[in-house]
Amino acid sequence: MTATMIKEFRLPDLGEGLTESEILSWKVAVGDTVTLNQVIAEVETAKAVVELPSPFTGVVAALHEQPGTVVEVGKPIVSFEVDDAGPSAREQSPDAGVGTAAGEVTAAGGAPAVEPQPETVERKASEAAKPAQREPNLVGYGAVLEDTGRPTRRARAQAAAEQTTGAAQAVPEPAVQAGGQPATERPRSTPPVRKLARDLGIDLHLVPGTGPAGLITREDVQNYTRTDTAAASSPAAPQQGERETRTPIKGVRKFTAAAMVQSAFTAPHVTEFLTVDVTATMDLLARLKGNKAFEGYKLTPLTIAAKALLIALRNNPTLNSRWDEEAQEIIQYNYVNLGIAAATPRGLTVPNIKDADRLSLRELATALADLTDTARAGKTAPSDLSGGTISITNIGVFGIDAGTPILNPGEAAIVALGAVRKAPWVVDDELAVRQVMSLSLSFDHRLVDGEQGSRFLSDLGAILADPAMVMTMV
Structure with a gap:
């Protein structure tokens, strides 16, 4: 046998x-x-x-x-x-x-x-x-x-x-007092279930167990939570419901919170703002969408802005660097892994496009679309969430004009794109309605001084205001 x-x-x-x-x-x-x-x-x-x-x-x-x-x-x-x-x-x-x-x-x-x-x-x-x-x-x-x-x-x-x-060993069954009330021994459950109940603020003595010999399962706790919430909100049962909801801090949100706190209290942040007339960029975007060479590619203001950032970075390499505290060295990257802040159901993630500086506009558009879809599906590989060198976040999709983004840990700079809005603008000494965007640049003042940050932001704005300016930068 x-x-x-x-x-x-x-x-x-x-x-x-x-x-x-x-x-x-x-x-x-x-x-x-x-x-x-x-x-x-x-x-x-x-x-x-x-x-x-x-x-x-x-x-x-x-x-x-x-x-x-x-x-x-x-x-x-x-x-x-x-x-x-x-x-x-x-x-x-x-x-x-x-x-x-x-x-x-x-x-x-x-x-x-x-x-x-x-x-x-x-x-x-x-x-x-x-x-x-x-x-x-x-x-x-x-x-x-x-x-x-x-x-x-x-x-x-x-x-x-x-x-x-097929399950972890449960604690011994507690004694029962007269009238069916539980005694002081804790109810039968597994450690993970007890932790869940503790995180949700639920007394396990009140939860009926449906498992073997009255074992309280995870589903029992979740069902009790839903039943209690429904009863509290039901007009037929005017009970005093919970006045607050507690959610365990874990997973992506826990990591993001720790990373942002570390960044905010480690790197001295400086944020600069620049409002740009991006009418020419939006016109270019419309022409590219109608070009057969870009048929099937997803082109957005983020696509153009990301390409503009990569070009502006060539003349301002200090923004593509990292401060190594342990080695007491400044590491300047000769490549660009462009981080893209992505809002997902599990929280904010910043996956990055490896060697983004080597990609054509069409390749960059494909990489951005794949990165966003993968992040929203929660399938981003851990390797794609590390190794970023500079990041960009598009807060404009939420209708926000400007902000003070926090640096991704280990990076020297992050750019926030504001919403594209029609606004009055002076063109050739005359007032006109133009499409305008605000750019926000946060940088680590240990690595980037005010002049370097300002030159980079100015170059980025110049490209978006007049894409032909690329000819003077490459």
Whole structure:
């Protein structure tokens, strides 16, 4: 009979030194057969939503975390029952050197695994002195793992129990007082559910459990929240509802908040403003849209402004640099990774277009469209959210004229585009109605002085006011 073993998959480091991720959804259930590289879960890091592939081929034995749970890197999230191909299974199997299994539970026909032989114990003891290794996996590197050998009989029994229930072990059932009121013991639930209730300000004693033996599930807490809110707003049941709503700070919003605070209190910000007559640019945009060479390309004022920024940057390279506090150096980039601020359902992200300075206008238009669509779908890769050198944000789409944008951490400058509006403007000493836009430039005064920032903003404005000015700058 074929022997099987239980292997755990620990949450890997998904890049950029992130320490935790939130389980958004499981794509598999206990008992499902999965193949190597099959997507088993969708998780949200502090930067993006990532699909996790399976490091094993086998059967899902247990899901250790519920959707909505924030899990630290290195913690087990799912267990698999895989075939044991013999002593060389780790080297020969598809998951060799890929998984992050913390332990193996071996069984043949349900019989207990054979205890390790003395020489095995001696070998493990000699290997214990070696430096801990970070095991590679399909999407990054996991936490430092320590080889502790085969689990004890108690651990094997616990793994078997998790395989049966498919959920984390619940706390003991509390006593019940007369009249059905709960006693002082906490209700039966799992740690992630208790955390959710705590974040939402809900007393678990008031939530009826629908799980096994009255276990309170995540769905029970969410249903209680919806029921309580509906009852509070219903005219037929005039109850005193909650006067405030609490939302856990996590994911993209948590990362953005931390990054903005760090930037605001680390880099000395200076913001300058310039209002420009962009009538010529809007005329150019209309002509390009009617040009067959640009048929099928999405062209917007942001497309033209981004190209103008890249051109103006050539004569003002100090705005494409970074302050390295640790090395006490100023790093000037000889390439431009252009960050584009994108509003998404999960919060503000700033993915960047790699080597944007090498792209033609049509290539830039395609890159902008792809970047925006991917960001709004929450599918931006972590690598696309790092490494930016300068950013641009289009606040004009919200009808805003100007603002004081905060620098993306590690960058020297950010430009905000205001709304394009018709306004009275003096042209050749006569008053005329023109299309006008305000530009806002924030820069790090450690890297960019007032003259450099002003020259860059002036060059950017000159291009947008008269696109033919590009001929004098390239």
